[in-house]
Amino acid sequence: xxxxxxxxxxxxxxxxxxxxxxxxxxxxxxxxxxxxxxxxxxxxxxxxxxxxxxxxxxxxxxxxxxxxxxxxxxxxxxxxxxxxxxxxxxxxxxxxxxxxxxxxxxxxxxxxxxxxxxxxxxxxxxxxxxxxxxxxxxxxxxxxxxxxxxxxxxxxxxxxxxxxxxxxxxxxxxxxxxxxxxxxxxxxxxxxxxxxxxxxxxxxxxxxxxxxxxxxxxxxxxxxxxxxxxxxxxxxxxxxxxxxxxxxxxxxxxxxxxxxxxxxxxxxxxxxxxxxxxxxxxxxxxxxxxxxxxxxxxxxxxxxxxxxxxxxxxxxxxxxxxxxxxxxxxxxxxxxxxxxxxxxxxxxxxxxxxxxxxxxxxxxxxxxxxxxxxxxxxxxxxxxxxxxxxxxxxxxxxxxxxxxxxx
Amino acid sequence: xxxxxxxxxxxxxxxxxxxxxxxxxxxxxxxxxxxxxxxxxxxxxxxxxxxxxxxxxxxxxxxxxxxxxxxxxxxxxxxxxxxxxxxxxxxxxxxxxxxxxxxxxxxxxxxxxxxxxxxxxxxxxxxxxxxxxxxxxxxxxxxxxxxxxxxxxxxxxxxxxxxxxxxxxxxxxxxxxxxxxxxxxxxxxxxxxxxxxxxxxxxxxxxxxxxxxxxxxxxxxx
Numbered sequence: 001x002x003x004x005x006x007x008x009x010x011x012x013x014x015x016x017x018x019x020x021x022x023x024x025x026x027x028x029x030x031x032x033x034x035x036x037x038x039x040x041x042x043x044x045x046x047x048x049x050x051x052x053x054x055x056x057x058x059x060x061x062x063x064x065x066x067x068x069x070x071x072x073x074x075x076x077x078x079x080x081x082x083x084x085x086x087x088x089x090x091x092x093x094x095x096x097x098x099x100x101x102x103x104x105x106x107x108x109x110x111x112x113x114x115x116x117x118x119x120x121x122x123x124x125x126x127x128x129x130x131x132x133x134x135x136x137x138x139x140x141x142x143x144x145x146x147x148x149x150x151x152x153x154x155x156x157x158x159x160x161x162x163x164x165x166x167x168x169x170x171x172x173x174x175x176x177x178x179x180x181x182x183x184x185x186x187x188x189x190x191x192x193x194x195x196x197x198x199x200x201x202x203x204x205x206x207x208x209x210x211x212x213x214x215x216x217x218x219x220x221x222x223x224x225x226x227x228x229x230x231x232x233x234x235x236x237x238x239x240x241x242x243x244x245x246x247x248x249x250x251x252x253x254x255x256x257x258x259x260x261x262x263x264x265x266x267x268x269x270x271x272x273x274x275x276x277x278x279x280x281x282x283x284x285x286x287x288x289x290x291x292x293x294x295x296x297x298x299x300x301x302x303x304x305x306x307x308x309x310x311x312x313x314x315x316x317x318x319x320x321x322x323x324x325x326x327x328x329x330x331x332x333x334x335x336x337x338x339x340x341x342x343x344x345x346x347x348x349x350x351x352x353x354x355x356x357x358x359x360x361x362x363x364x365x366x367x368x369x370x371x372x373x374x375x376x377x378x379x380x381x382x383x384x385x386x387x388x389x390x391x392x393x394x395x396x397x398x399x400x401x402x403x404x405x406x407x
Numbered sequence: 408x409x410x411x412x413x414x415x416x417x418x419x420x421x422x423x424x425x426x427x428x429x430x431x432x433x434x435x436x437x438x439x440x441x442x443x444x445x446x447x448x449x450x451x452x453x454x455x456x457x458x459x460x461x462x463x464x465x466x467x468x469x470x471x472x473x474x475x476x477x478x479x480x481x482x483x484x485x486x487x488x489x490x491x492x493x494x495x496x497x498x499x500x501x502x503x504x505x506x507x508x509x510x511x512x513x514x515x516x517x518x519x520x521x522x523x524x525x526x527x528x529x530x531x532x533x534x535x536x537x538x539x540x541x542x543x544x545x546x547x548x549x550x551x552x553x554x555x556x557x558x559x560x561x562x563x564x565x566x567x568x569x570x571x572x573x574x575x576x577x578x579x580x581x582x583x584x585x586x587x588x589x590x591x592x593x594x595x596x597x598x599x600x601x602x603x604x605x606x607x608x609x610x611x612x613x614x615x616x617x618x619x620x621x622x623x624x625x626x627x628x629x
Contacts, residue, residue, distance in 0.1 A: 376479065
């Protein structure tokens with residue numbers, strides 16, 4: 001079993017590399033609004049992102065993973081264990097390489113879409129074009145349009161609500177306190193709902209949509225009131241600064257983003273690794289494989305390393321550059337991104353937080369909330385979103401060929 | 408290290424406007440000194456002040472070009488882009504008029520301002536300095552408004568604009584007084600032409616400041 005062991009070790013390396021990339025690229029992007037709006041310091045961002053990603057990955061991350069992310073490729077392709085090993089390995093490396101390239105070229109791409117593209121490449125090489133479920137791929141295409149547009153609309157509306165109901169009022173500070181239970185409540189509602197529905201937590205404890213909504217509503221009311229008290233306690237009344245109130249609320253949204261990101265994205269790195277691990281251990285795989293906790297923790301550690309080694313630098317630069325993003329804006333973006341990701345994944349669309357965040361920023365820009373936003377960049381960015389799938393697919397195909405030759 | 412997310416954000420044009428307004432303000436002070444020097448006996452530093460104004464104008468021009476050049480097509484601003492450019496043009500015209508006034512004065516190095524008119528000219532000069540000084544304050548307050556969207560802040564900006572209008576009205580009256588005096592007195596025709604033109608150029612400074620205020624009013628309109 002010398003060969004299997006080597007593949008497993010290499011698989012661990014690649015999985016770690018992929019997790020590292022998630023930490024360096026994805027996490028930094030989603031924490032950027034909070035750091036940019038000075039809701040949290042860089043050090044706090046690294047600690048929050050690190051701890052909560054690790055917790056999210058290890059404890060909420062799915063213990064059962066679909067062997068093929070998002071069911072994009074028919075599981076028949078895994079019938080030959082040897083090919084499945086090589087395929088998973090090349091998909092993992094291809095996705096990681098593409099994300100690294102994107103980070104280097106300063107492009108906000110999605111790690112989820114990278115792994116999806118890499119899996120398509122593996123499917124085509126492993127079993128031909130009819131292995132790919134093109135209908136599922138269509139959902140990926142739809143997400144390129146839906147997630148930014150949806151986030152744009154929500155961020156626009158959210159920011160307009162804040163402007164009309166708080167900022168433009170005679171005493172914005174008082175109004176902000178009056179509105180705080182609503183804003184905290186609605187955020188908690190989305191957060192709790194997505195914890196149950198989007199992350200694997202709901203399945204673990206057996207709560208589905210019907211059960212989740214009352215729980216989310218209840219926690220929204222309770223936490224909305226408790227949160228308002230907390231904010232009242234934390235805010236310096238002397239300053240009468242509306243932004244400060246939203247700064248405190250944003251701490252909560254950042255925590256949620258970090259937690260859910262750890263829970264969801266760890267599978268991008270660990271899913272293929274789990275397949276390799278399972279194959280080496282048992283010799284076969286089906287549609288799903290169990291994921292041992294230590295693998296999830298391993299992925300979490302990889303993400304944390306990515307955050308600490310590269311993500312912190314990304315966030316530091318962002319914090320210095322995005323000074324135009326104040327807390328009311330940052331909150332609108334965070335809320336829009338979280339809601340979009342929840343709704344879209346409920347619809348079965350593989351959306352990325354990064355895409356949603358980009359849409360959110362543009363939405364606040366459209367509401368004239370940001371001094372200057374480059375709207376045209378969206379065209380350029382969309383190109384790279386589109387490019388992600390074929391690029392990682394082709395890389396994965398080439399790697400598959402090479403690895404097939406060697407192994 | 409390049410950051411993916413960052414390319415969406417563009418530096419706020421208000422930073423540039425502030426910087427430009429600061430240059431204009433510095434220029435106003437130099438202009439005041441230059442005028443006082445010119446009126447005083449044995450002025451030796453007039454040319455030095457004029458060079459200083461030229462230098463500041465040059466710097467302000469660079470700031471202006473930077474603002475215009477760094478807003479690519481498809482940029483979404485908190486204000487209308489063309490209103491912003493027109494505002495910038497008016498603020499820049501303030502500087503141009505200051506420069507014009509000193510240039511015009513330099514064509515008659517000695518005795519360009521007849522003794523009986525000295526006081527009136529200095530009054531006119533003082534009356535155009537205030538509106539210039541207010542410009543940078545207005546930009547700062549407007550920047551704050553676009554950050555906070557607070558009605559209180561909007562009123563602050565609107566009050567400054569009202570003040571600008573009042574300043575312009577005052578300087579108009581000083582300008583008129585000079586013109587009346589020039590035609591009433593017994594000056595040689597060259598002096599008359601020189602003085603009338605000078606009064607108009609200096610008066611234009613306040614006009615441009617007021618126009619800048621009007622553009623700002625359009626920007627902060629709901």
